[in-house]
Amino acid sequence: MTAARRITNEVKSFHPFIKLLMLLVGVGVVASLLRFVYGLGATTNLNDTYPWGLWISFDVVTAVPLAAGAFTLGAIVHCFGIKKLEPLVRPAIVTGFLGYSLVSIGLLLDLGQPQRGWHVFRYWNVHSPMFEVSMCVAAYTTVLFLEFLSPVCEKFGLHLPLRLLRWIEMPLVVAAAAISTLHQSTLGTFFLIAVDKLHNLWYNPLLPLLFWISAICTGMCIIIIEASACHKWMGQPNEGTLLRTLAKIMPWTLGLYIFVRLFSLFALSDGPFFDRPVLTLLFFIELGFGFILPFFMFAQKSIRKNDRRRVIAACLVVFGLVLNRFNVSMFGMMDPNQIYYPSLIETLVTIGIIAGHILFFVLIARYFPIFEHHPETVDYSLPDQFRKIDSGEKSLETGTFPEGETVTGAR
Amino acid sequence: MSKADTSKNNAFLIDMTKCTGCRGCQVACKQWNQLEAEETEFFSGEGYQNPPAMSEYTFTRIKFRDYQKNGQNEFAFYKEMCMHCNEPACASVCPVGAFEKTAEGPVIYKAERCIGCRFCMIACPFGVPKYEWSKGLPLVKKCTGCYSRIKEGLQPACATACAMAIGYGPRDEMIKLAEQRLARYPDRYINKVYGKEEAGGTSVIYLTSLPFDELGFKAVTLRPLPGYTWQALRLVPGVFLSVGGGLSAFSWITHRRDRLKNEKQAELAEQGSVPSKEEQE
Structure with missing residues (x-):
């Protein structure tokens, strides 16, 4: 069988939903090509009043916190030593890596001169939040790529790079958390310059801190949703007990967020707050349903233990975060006399990016060992003992393992 | 941002009581900068103004407003243009430093650096930078x-073309001149020099006979804008080091604790008193 036919057969065997995702990605790619052929003005609803639209609001400002699970969980598991959550780390890293790669693509599409993107590394301007975020996104995408290399190397039984990756694992986890703290918060700093433009309900000097805390909350909720979805649709084991542990952290981070949010609103912001009914409504939906309601849900043991209700609470947090980022970057800056709404092409590109994320995640999960990674077979003490890597069994099966080698980690 | 002395910068003093709304400045600007004409129509915007807004083709324009005075319809105008701030927000947010406040006064744009992120357009409190929306690889355009x-x-094109309303010279002298006029003709002017403190001070200074907000001037903070983001960004190195260092220390402690626990367990297992975890499995 030729390689082409093998690939065709493989694609034919996919679930119809995967095929739909592939179609959506294809449509998104075509739509993004149109943007270069006809220009931003013709293909988007952006104009001089709204220089930033859906692509910045969703593909960058919202997608970055949605991909925050990797650094949050990495720090929880490896730095704070809650080792039992280890099986959740790899899927989170894959999600993060995909998320950041797609953020980079979305950002390049939105740039007027994407071919000059590298100028950021040449002409430094340390006063610019955009410079800070660009540097961090580049650095963190590299870190996530290195972390993502582990399952790739395991798949192909490459032991030397694996040992190297294991050796730099802890530095990577620490770097991931430090870099993420910077750019998650700096996304909030973006809008500090929009003084007199962003509505008082959202403009306050603690915006960077709020962006960071809410990113941590959402990162964990995305992990809860993702693990539950993998259990339901991808035939993975139910990680309910682990998710319960994760959910136990949620009331603390959500509580901290709500406290800082209310403090910044009452103590650090100037009115008028409730002068525009639509924004008032959006504010109450965001804070009430997106943060306060899930706070009370996660605070109850019965809800944390119930798989379904736990996912609902997590979805509410994600909803709250998405609405919050849109409120800050779009709705809160809108001129009521001239409303922006995304054009068809803008929407198709963003849908393509979301579909691409799910599609690549499913495909990676299909071909690489991202779920079959359990802590009891892994020794995390540093420095690493020679070849304590659990994938030895796998590579033995595929026959790529060199002769005469023993695998001490596998039993 | 640098706290350079801006008093010797060149500045525009635009006295709107002397402006007749002839729009000679608009034409001079188009000619000098070789900007394309825009298709216009009568009453294209709020009033007689044309074009309806500043754009990639229009760096300055006279903004019109109708108002009533003693039961008579009157026109109020003002010349809209880049304010050439002393501490420009556009320059502070640009990731590639494509904007620069020159020692001569103008805030200039280095097109060859621009990556087209449009952060300058979000940041500018006066809404000045405009974008080449018609192009596939657009750049920013402004005065x-x-x-x-x-x-x-030479003097700027608009100031050269203007018969009497636009003065141009060192900023401190322009402010002094403006204040002299306010003192001499207090009944002719609103007692305010717009641009003296707005956004931390600008190189375009206005005098008018009508309240500035009625003319359509935007409400602008008096604090220089770069400070708003810098108050957070200056913490970046410290945050990076403390988060990185803190987590490193924390993980060192947790790993050491685990290692000691394992060693102790192994020791006990060797003595045979307590079976180790691994043997239990």
Whole structure:
């Protein structure tokens, strides 16, 4: 069988939903090509009043916190030593890596001169939040790529790079958390310059801190949703007990967020707050349903233990975060006399990016060992003992393992 | 941002009581900068103004407003243009430093650096930078302050074309002149020099006979804008080091604790008193 036919057969065997995702990605790619052929003005609803639209609001400002699970969980598991959550780390890293790669693509599409993107590394301007975020996104995408290399190397039984990756694992986890703290918060700093433009309900000097805390909350909720979805649709084991542990952290981070949010609103912001009914409504939906309601849900043991209700609470947090980022970057800056709404092409590109994320995640999960990674077979003490890597069994099966080698980690 | 002395910067003093709304400045600007004409129509915007807004083709324009005075319809105008702030928000947010406040006064744009992120358009409190929306690989466009003319000892095109309303010279002298006029003719002017403190001070200074908000001037903070983001960004190195260092220390402690626990368990297992975890499995 030729390689082409093998690939065709493989694609034919996919679930119809995967095929739909592939179609959506294809449509998104075509739509993004149109943007270069006809220009931003013709293909988007952006104009001089709204220089930033859906692509910045969703593909960058919202997608970055949605991909925050990797650094949050990495720090929880490896730095704070809650080792039992280890099986959740790899899927989170894959999600993060995909998320950041797609953020980079979305950002390049939105740039007027994407071919000059590298100028950021040449002409430094340390006063610019955009410079800070660009540097961090580049650095963190590299870190996530290195972390993502582990399952790739395991798949192909490459032991030397694996040992190297294991050796730099802890530095990577620490770097991931430090870099993420910077750019998650700096996304909030973006809008500090929009003084007199962003509505008082959202403009306050603690915006960077709020962006960071809410990113941590959402990162964990995305992990809860993702693990539950993998259990339901991808035939993975139910990680309910682990998710319960994760959910136990949620009331603390959500509580901290709500406290800082209310403090910044009452103590650090100037009115008028409730002068525009639509924004008032959006504010109450965001804070009430997106943060306060899930706070009370996660605070109850019965809800944390119930798989379904736990996912609902997590979805509410994600909803709250998405609405919050849109409120800050779009709705809160809108001129009521001239409303922006995304054009068809803008929407198709963003849908393509979301579909691409799910599609690549499913495909990676299909071909690489991202779920079959359990802590009891892994020794995390540093420095690493020679070849304590659990994938030895796998590579033995595929026959790529060199002769005469023993695998001490596998039993 | 640098706290350079801006008193010797060149500044525009625009006295709207002397403006007749002839729009000679608009034409001069188009000519000098070789900007395309825009298709216009009568009453294209709020009033008689044309074009309806500043754009990639229009760096300055006279903004019109109708109002009633003693039961008579009157026009109020003001000349809209880049304010050439002393501490420009556009320059502070640009990731590649494509904007620069020159020692001569104008805030200039280095097109060859621009990556097209449009953060300058979000940041500018006056809504000045405009974008080439019609192009596939667009750049930002805005008033250059006629930097090329100034360097050669000329005055900006609009100031040269204007019969009487636009003065141009060192900023401190322009402010002094404006304050003298306010003191001499207090009944002719609103007692305010717009641009003296707005956004931390600008190189375009206005005098008018009508309240500035009625003319359509935007409400602008008096604090220089770069400070708003810098108050957070300056913490970046510290946050990076403390988060990185803190987590490193924390993980060192947890790993050491685990290692000691394992060693102790192994020791006990060797003695045979307690079976180790691994043997239990």
